[in-house]
Each structure stands twice: as C-alpha cells, then as structure tokens.
Amino acid sequence: MLLTTKIKLKLSEQDAMTLEFMQSKCRALYNWQVMQLRGGATWNLYEAKKSLHASKIYDPELKHVYGKLLQEVFFRLDKAMTAFFQRVKAGETAGFPRVRPRHCFFTLCYPASYLKIEGNTVILPTGGKGKKNKRYPNVRAHLTETPPQAFKEVAISRDGRGDYYASFVAERHEEAQQKGHVVAFDLGIKTLATGINEQGRMYHVGGFKG
Template structure:
C-alpha cells in the first residue's frame, strides 16, 4: 500500500522565487495546451509531448525549468483527458479539463532518483547548464525526518504561503502475530466494546456533548416558535439554530473519526469484527410497552451507521480486514456456558442463572461475537480476560489497559500519527 507523508519546508527568499518561477512556467504550458484542446486540437500524448522542443524555442525561459517537471505536465494533462474520455463513454457529465488559476500553486513532482539529500536538506534541481543557468539548485530544509525509500516528492503551497514536500512511499508489510483478531459490540451506553483473543477488553465511549447541544437546540426552537414567521428575530434564531446544529454535527463526526482511526490504525490486531446492531429494533421489539421511559435511557446520538462506514474505509486504507457479523442473541447468551436468558436494556450487568457468571453486558456480548467469528475459522483457545479501558472523549481518544501484573499502559492518539 502506498502512503504519503507531508513535511513543511523552510526556504530562503531566493528559493521561493525559483519555485514560483518554475511552477508559473509549468502552469502556463498546461493552460496553453488546455486552450488548444478547447479550440479543437486533438490530443495524442506521444505527438503532443514531442512538441516540447518547439515550445522551448518559442519561450526560452522554459530552459530554466527542470526538464522532468515539464515532462510531468504532459502526463498530468493526459490523465485529465483520459478521465474526461472515460466519463464521456459512461454517459456522465464530461467536465473538460480546466485552466489552472494564477493564484493557485501548480504542484511540482520530482522523481526521487533525481533528488539529493544532505542531512536534513533536500536539494531540488533546476534547469539550465553552464553559463546559461540562471537559477541555482533549491536547498529546502525539512522540518521532519522523511520516510525511507520514498519514490516521488511533490512540492506544494497552502493558502497561507507555506511550502510542503509530500513523500510517497510504500508501507512495509507487518508481521502477523498470534491473537490478531478483535471483536467489537456496538452498544447503547457505550459506543463500542471490544475483546481480543488474548482476553484484553477495550471500551470506546461516544460523544458526550449531545445532551448539552440538544438542550440548546430545544431552547432555540422554543424561542423561535413564539416569533412571527419571517420576522427579523425569527430569521436570526433560525441562523443561530443552523450554526449550533452544524457545530454539534462537526463534533460528533470528529469523535467518530478519532474512534475509527484508533481501531483501524493504532490497534495491532489485523482483523476487526463488528456486530450489526439495530438500535431501532432493540427498542421497538421487546420494549414497546415502555417506549417513552426507555427512549430516555437508551437513546444516543452517536451515529452508529456513520461509525461503521468510517471504520470500513479506514480498515481498507490501513490494510486490515473488517467483518460484520450477525450478533443475534449475543447479549442474552452466557459466554461461559451458553445459557440463554432475557436481558432487558435496563440491565447492564449479565448474571447467569446456570453457571453464576457475573459480567458486564457489553463485555459478554463482545466475547460471544468473538467466539462466533472464531468458530467459523477453526478451533481456538480462549484466554483469561484482562482488564483494560479505551475511552473516547471530546478532547481526544486514548487507550489505557491494565495487565495481570497491575502495570498500566497509556497510548496517546496523536503519537506517531
């Protein structure tokens, strides 16, 4: 899998002027071809690329631009045209390639084999030779250590005027280890509860600020309902209501992104199993008679479907396997003896009437999901559970686990991300 690491650059005024000159010339060459294609010129990659010598003769300043950067312009335009032809063949809205605006930085892509690195300084070559060379090589100081074995470096600039180098590299294959499966039970009180083959538990708490935001939104709706529609105060309260709602959604998604990133990136297990919880069915099937009271107890505003969708694509990005398993009766079944008993949502502790097992409801369900998944893969040995805590808060996500010896280990989400 190919990854990318973006590192900020420290450049001198002369090097910045050189970068701006080269990207301006590359952008001009790109836009010139886009305008020719709009006027009816046919795009043939090999034939068009051979016209670079004529462009150099017409504009001698192109000789001061590194040749690999000029060649990359034709490859980028060819990719844009192939995407245009593909959309056209599929019957979609084509969207012809656009000209690049002057205020936007045209990304410069350097192959790694043509770059030189001296310690923490990256040397970017420029065009021209001998006495005709006007711009010396660019010496860019890296603020971080670049990855090993990078294949291409893309120089870009953000809206604040900071320059960055993006290093593309292949992620080394990680060795498999014993006990590489973790099963998660999506819950009502807790966002997700997981257990590994070694018996280590993880608890992921959901976004805790929903109640506060819901109270603010209820107050705004109450005030707005007393106003005349389309009045100045009505419109003002409507804008405030939209702003608070958007802020609440942003914080919810931020919490889900942190939790899904932690599972897909930070946990060492290579296989993730998730139960297909239907919160709506849990409330409506067995608790219809106490619907009003139970809605206050079990309602959450975490967005379990969005959490599973985030976990799906992030596991694919980081090379993990994700399995969605039917979790029917996992909360009712004893993980020790297999006995089935009724478990209303108000009961948060599982107490088995047969073997006397006392366990948290979500922990028991996670163990059943793991055992159900492993039963499809062959015999396994269940280890003795350890005690661990993994929590998600508004400020971030952290992992905390206690081993049998009593040692406590804590992992910060933002370490080595």
C-alpha cells in the first residue's frame, strides 16, 4: 500500500515566489485544457501532450516551469477524465472536471528521480537549461522533519495559512498477520466487553457500576 509522509517546509521568500509562479502556470495550463474540453474538444492524452509545444510558443513563460510538472498536468487531467467517463458509464452524476480557482494552490508533483535531498534540504528543479536560461534558481526547501529514505514522488502543497508542505509518497509492504495475535471483542451491558482470541482464551473487561 502507499504511505504518505507530510512534512512542513521552510522557504526563503524567493523560493516561495518560485513555487507560486510554477503552480500558477501549471494551473493555467490545466484550466486551458478544461475549457477546451468544455468547448467541445475531445480528450486524448497523447494529443494533449503534443500540444505543450504550441502552448510554450503562446506563453513563453512556461519554459521557466520544470518540464515534469507540466507533463503531470496532462496526466492529472487524464485521471479526471477517466473518472468522469466511468461515472457516466455507471449512470452516476457525471461531474465534469472543473477549472481550478486562482486562490487554490495547484499541487506540484515531482518524481523522486528528478529531485535531490541533501540532509534535511530538498532541492526542487525549475525550468530552463543552464544558468543563462534559468530565470528561477532551483528551489532549496528546508524540511522540518527527516524525510523517508525510499519514496516514489513528492507533492508540494500550500495550506490556507500560507504554509508549504512536502508529501513523500512511498510504497509500504504489509506485514503478514501473525497467528495468535487477534482478539475479537463483543460489547455488553453488565460486562463492558468480552473477548476471545484464536486459541479460545477468554478476556473480560469489567462493566460500569451505577
């Protein structure tokens, strides 16, 4: 199963501005695609990803957003459209994907292999190749807790108070259930609870007086 560890970040003012810039551009790209669909366009993930080049020509500032974040926009919308079609097929209330409001932070998802962690600092890449083409330096965010050692991706978010967080998503293998360590309890009236384990041993928890 997947386990998420959410850790608060400490950022410089410049790094916070960089995250705000990238999330706003990702949100705008997402909303543009949604409005195209609402206008009658058909959804195709492959064709949508191909349109990114044209979007960068229309809005050159997209070049300053890390490419993997822009790609994630299309995958996120693809999941939303897949869920929409499944609801339609099941005869449920469809709920077409909505545009994301400006006041809501558009979560930025980084694959684990595309970021670095140095001690308690996570380094988040930005767009542009080489120092000359980078308007925004890579974000260096201080983690207030020790991050997990193995994780699949990191989701950067911001809450209503303006605090930033990094959510580390990791795979956790469930341990096999050990025999003899399960007790089933039945709640009672005179006796608060009566339990029995796999070996037939009984447990009694005293009731209330009154």
